[in-house]
Amino acid sequence: MWTRAGQRREWGERTLGSTLWRGIVALLAGALPALAFPAPSLWWFAYVALVPLLLLIRSAGSGRRAALDGWLGGTGYMMAVHHWLMPSLHVFIVVLAALLGLLWAPWGLLVSRLLRGPLSATAVAAAVIVVPCGWLMIELARSWEALGGPWGLLGASQWQVTPALRLASVGGVWLVSLLVVAVNTAFTVLLVASAARKAAVVSLVAGAVAVGTVWMWAPQPERSGTARIAVVQPGVIEGPGSVQRRFARSEELTRSLAGRDLDLVVWGESSVGVDPVRRPGVAARIAALSRLVGADVLVNVDAKQTDASGRTGIFKSAVLLGPRGLTGDRYDKMRLVPFGEYVPARSALGWATSMGRAAGEDRLRGTRQVTMTLPGASALRIGPLVCFESAFPDMSRRLTRDGAQLLIAQSSTSSFQHGWAPAQHASLGALRAAENGRPMVHATLTGVSTVYGPQGERVGAPLGTDTSGAAVFGVPLAGGTTLYVRLGDWPLYGALGILAAFCAFEGIRSVRGRPSRSVPADAVAADGGAASVQPTRPAAESGTESESRTEPTP
Structure with a gap:
């Protein structure tokens, strides 16, 4: 049972x-x-x-x-x-x-x-x-x-x-x-x-x-010429001395670009592991590359630096160098990757660093976005972003409103080389380009490096995650503004x-549909000055049915 x-x-x-x-x-x-x-x-x-x-x-x-x-x-x-x-x-x-x-x-x-x-x-x-x-x-x-x-x-x-x-x-x-x-x-x-x-x-x-x-x-954007932009992708370099060997490989690839009539050479995120201000020898080596290829070089520094306000710490910075060395143009990354570049509430969540690849030391944030103007007759204005920041629509829109003609994202997804992350990250450049009517260069250390035109169309062949090399892109420029730039979000x-x-x-509707708890006498229809209601008495505990009766309303 x-x-x-x-x-x-x-x-x-x-x-x-x-x-x-x-x-x-x-x-x-x-x-x-x-x-x-x-x-x-x-x-x-x-x-x-x-x-x-x-x-x-x-x-x-x-x-x-x-x-x-x-x-x-x-x-x-x-x-x-x-x-x-x-x-x-x-x-x-x-x-x-x-x-x-x-x-x-x-x-x-x-x-x-x-x-x-x-x-x-x-x-x-x-x-x-x-x-x-x-x-x-x-x-x-x-x-x-x-x-x-x-x-x-x-x-x-x-x-x-x-x-x-x-x-x-x-x-x-x-x-x-x-x-x-x-x-x-x-x-x-x-x-x-x-x-x-x-x-x-x-x-x-x-x-x-x-x-x-x-x-x-x-x-739609109005085409206004072409810029020749080179992207340097050193590829996967691991083990002891990887920072120095990556820099040397980037130098080698940049030298191969001599005589290509370039407007700019772009290196990926964290391509330079020392502060070129404190290490003038490094700045001199990059300046020599600039003279050789006839174009400025935009590198990315991931090292302890001092910013314009006097703060000292680790910044991720887009730094422009020309034939004479540092040009003074520098952008410090403003939006950092949680756990990857800083640990939120480190005093409470610092234990996360022992479970994975969370940041051992917090990076410092930049305070403002900047545009940089390249030398020469074109005076091309570029708007740099660093890695994670290319996901934020408002940042590229702000750069466009500030006069950027070319958006550049320096990135590194080498920690996720064999997953979906590199391709996902690169694809974001198409959206940012289309939103703003400005071409976008996505330059990485280990791929995917690619370029999009001002309507979000892909320009040239991308450098995949299995590539160590350099490529030159004829990037179409455009003027005018899109409705998104004008109207925002x-x-x-x-x-x-x-x-x-x-x-x-x-x-x-909920308030109007709520039933009334009582019926007032003056709301009952009257006929000859009197109306009747029929209250129901609860059934008795003995189980007998309730009875109803008519009582006159006073």
């Missing part, structure tokens, strides 16, 4: 099992969009990759379950997009992913509210607009440097899609993310709501028309406004 205790135990085991499997499915569903990013680069998959997670959240039986599904989906997304960090952070990457995944919990509630149950045409339109706005708020929140920065924004998966790059010139990567999530939402409706399929199709057609309109109408503000309006509407 089955006892009640046994039945409860069996029910609890079944519930626990189904909950466990549902959690695993949520993690896997959240991880799917990572396949749209390099290295797989299945860009088209981004437009349906969120559908499984949206369907799962829609099926949640309660708001708590929807929030949990959203959290687990976000955790899966963060782990998949950042999985290459595991050699550095080990198990700590799971903790960070779970913490950042909490940003998806409110989004899970939002999805459940908008997609659950029967859907009218109005409800479909609301879902296709509001669900992407909620996703964009997640991307905004996690773009804060201390939370890891804007790596793996969903719109960045479209870095090689020309219409998406044109869209980025209007509203940045944010507008592309909105489009991708909106298409996923519309496809979800197509699968689950037969009565609302026409509305979903209309939404997809409207999106296509909007993209086509942007393609035809958005102002307007999709973020628009999404915030839409969410605020939605929340206000839901709040008002």
Whole structure:
């Protein structure tokens, strides 16, 4: 015979099992969009990759379950997009992913509210607009440097899609993310709501028309010449004395560029391991290279230095040297990689340095962005960024507004040489170029080094992670400004406004729909000065049915 205790135990085991499997499915569903990013680069998959997670959240039986599904989906997304960090952070990457995944919990509630149950045409339109706005708020929140920065924004998966790059010139990567999530939402409706399929199709057609309109109408950069830029990539050099041997290899490769009619030679991040101010012999060697190739050399110093305000410590700095040595142009990296270049709250989290490759000593931050002007008739103005900073749309936009004609990112992803990180990092240059209407050079120590034109198009052949060499690129220059440069992050503000309006509407509807606790006498319809109500008496404990009677209202 089955006892009640046994039945409860069996029910609890079944519930626990189904909950466990549902959690695993949520993690896997959240991880799917990572396949749209390099290295797989299945860009088209981004437009349906969120559908499984949206369907799962829609099926949640309660708001708590929807929030949990959203959290687990976000955790899966963060782990998949950042999985290459595991050699550095080990198990700590799971903790960070779970913490950042909490940003998806409110989004899970939002999805459940908008997609659950029967859907009218109005409800479909609301879902296709509001669900992407909620996703964009997640991307905004996690773009804060201390939370890891804007790596793996969903719109960045479209870095090689020309219409998406044109869209980025209007509203940045944010507008592309909105489009991708909106298409996923519309496809979800197509699968689950037969009565609302026409509305979903209309939404997809409207999106296509909007993209086509942007393609035809958005102002494009005006070509203004060509600059010849050389990138030096020494390749993987490890073991004792690697810093000196890397410098020597960079010298060798730079000498091979003599007679190539160059405007600038760019070395990768941390290409110089000593301060050229304190080591004038190093500055003299680079100056000799500049005279040989007939162009300035932009190196990157990772060493103890003193900045203009007198602070002394380890800076990562883009330093320009010419035929006479140091030109005085220097940019100190402002946004540092958490754990990679500094440990947040080191007194509490310093133990992380023993678990992976966390920074043993914190780097110091620069205080302002700078542009540098190259000598010669062209007087080309360049805007340097260092590694991680190419992920931040606002930094390249600021440089463009300050007059930069060429954006340059000096990078090093050698710690993640055999993962997806080098290709992912290089792809960000296409978005930054398209957003600003300015070409971008992505120069690394060990690959991938590449160049993008002012519309985000790839220029020449990239230097892969298996290459040690130098390449010269004819970089097309452009003038004018894109709408994104003029208007800034307007999709973020628009999404915030839409969410605020939605929340206000839901709040008002909730208040109006709340039933009254009592019925006042003067609200009851009167006939001849009297009305009647029929109060119900509770049933007696003996189990008899309640009786009702009519009593006159005073």
